[in-house]
Amino acid sequence: MSAPNNSYDPVEVTSLHPDEVARMREEALAAIAGASSLEELKEVRLAHAGDRAPLALANREIGALPPAAKADAGKRVGGARRDVSEALKRRQAELEEERDARVLVEEAVDVTLPWDRVSRGARHPLTTIAERMTDIFVGMGFEVAEGPEVEAEWYNFDALNFQPDHPARTMQDTFFVEGAGGRPSGLVLRTHTSPVQVRALLTRELPVYVVAPGTTFRTDELDATHTPVFHQLEGLVVDEGVTLAHLRGAIDAFVSRMFGEGLTTRFRPSYFPFTEPSGEVDMQCFVCRGASVGNPDAPCRTCSSEGWIEIGGCGVVNPRVLTAAGVDTERYSGWAFGLGVERTLMFAHGVRDMHDMVEGDVRFTSAFGMEI
Structure with missing residues (x-):
């Protein structure tokens, strides 16, 4: 070893x-x-x-x-x-x-930004203001009535005392629905919500107190003050002993609730086939309250210094309309009114151009929020 x-x-x-x-x-x-x-x-x-x-x-x-x-x-x-x-x-x-x-x-994150990056969205202001207008009349005891947007000519014209040669029946004002083979169908896109009044008289027991909000159609060009698709709120009262004084009271109550207390209204003579007598409804300008009239030093953009703003039409229901709906005109009478929703929105919120209401820009609707 x-x-x-x-x-x-x-x-x-x-x-x-x-x-x-x-x-x-x-x-x-x-x-x-x-x-x-x-x-x-x-x-x-x-x-x-x-x-x-x-x-x-x-x-x-x-x-x-x-x-x-x-x-x-x-x-x-x-x-x-x-x-x-x-x-x-x-x-x-x-x-x-x-x-x-x-x-x-x-991978920097800006923590100063809102944590909720998805906006809450907003309801369209035309929807919310139409509901507010309707709620005002519901608070007075009215009921809400609805009807089809594609309407029979009889409801849209004949029952409302529009004569066969009335200009509103022409293609200048009305969208007609084409039938099979290009033949007339007898249907139109309703030009107003007044057909709902006729339907209400035919289907409800008297007395009738209804408001009819809805979409209407006319062959208008889209510009700053007109649109082919717009919205109306019409009201109808048919009862015993009703007068224009009751109509004036309902309109005054609506103006006070929507635009502010202390505003006066006035009626001007006008013409509608379905009411007689008929009138246009003006309210005192809620911005200047008439102070801008004849005063160049304080002009008012809302009423153009006229002191009054037109808000709709009204009148006593024509007996021919009541007769078409089978109402006894010896016993009952009524009155009706029509208010423009777009027009009310423009006045209430200072909207100047109809394009803003229909183009779908979320920057316009988001300013009004999510009012329920």
């Missing part, structure tokens, strides 16, 4: 030579310093600090050295491996700091 080789020189083991250990160390430190990302640093760690790294393999050679040479070789290799490990930790920290700084810039 041979004795230990105490004269073995570790210099003869190439991987343990001081110059070779120094070279492996410097190569590892250079690779670490050159890593530009955490992914590259991971590859460098495997190459220079892993189980198969040059310094790790050199460390395994120390076990074959004589006891006198192990300490020096272990100290030399261990120091190199320690330097590499510390360099890896420092570069890891540097790259993580760079990554975090980059993320803060690239």
Whole structure:
């Protein structure tokens, strides 16, 4: 049995030579310093600090050295491996700091903005103001009546005392529905909500107190003050002993609730086939209250310094309309009125252009919110 080789020189083991250990160390430190990302640093760690790294393999050679040479070789290799490990930790920290700084810039979130990035939306102001107008009359005891938008000519014209040669029947005012083979169908897109009044008289027990809000259609060009699709709210009262005084009271109550207390109204003579006598309803300007009339120093844009604003038409129900609906005109009489919803919206909120109401721009509707 041979004795230990105490004269073995570790210099003869190439991987343990001081110059070779120094070279492996410097190569590892250079690779670490050159890593530009955490992914590259991971590859460098495997190459220079892993189980198969040059310094790790050199460390395994120390076990074959004589006891006198192990300490020096272990100290030399261990120091190199320690330097590499510390360099890896420092570069890891540097790259993580760079990554975090980059993320803060690239994935920045402006926390000063509202957390709810989806707007709540808004109801269309025509819908809400039509409901407000309807609610005012419901509060007076009226009921809400509805009818079809595609209406029979009899309800839209004949029952309302429109003669066969009335201009409203022509294509200049009315959308007619074409029948099969291009023949007349007897149907139109209703030009007003007055057909609902006839339907109410035919289907309800007297007395009748109804309001009929709804969409109507006429062959108008879309401009700042006209639109081919618009909305009306009509009212009808048929009872014993009703007079124009009751109509005036209902209109005054509506104006006070919608535009403010203390506003007066006036009736001007007019003509409608379904009422006789007929009138146009004006209310005192709710902005200037007449102070702008004849006063160039204080003009009013709302009423054009006239002091009055037209809001609709009205009148006593023509006996021919009552007769067409089977109402005893010797016992009952009635009155009716019609108010424009778009016109009311324009006055109440200062809207100047019909285009704003129909173009669907959310910037217009969102200003009115979600009134229920």
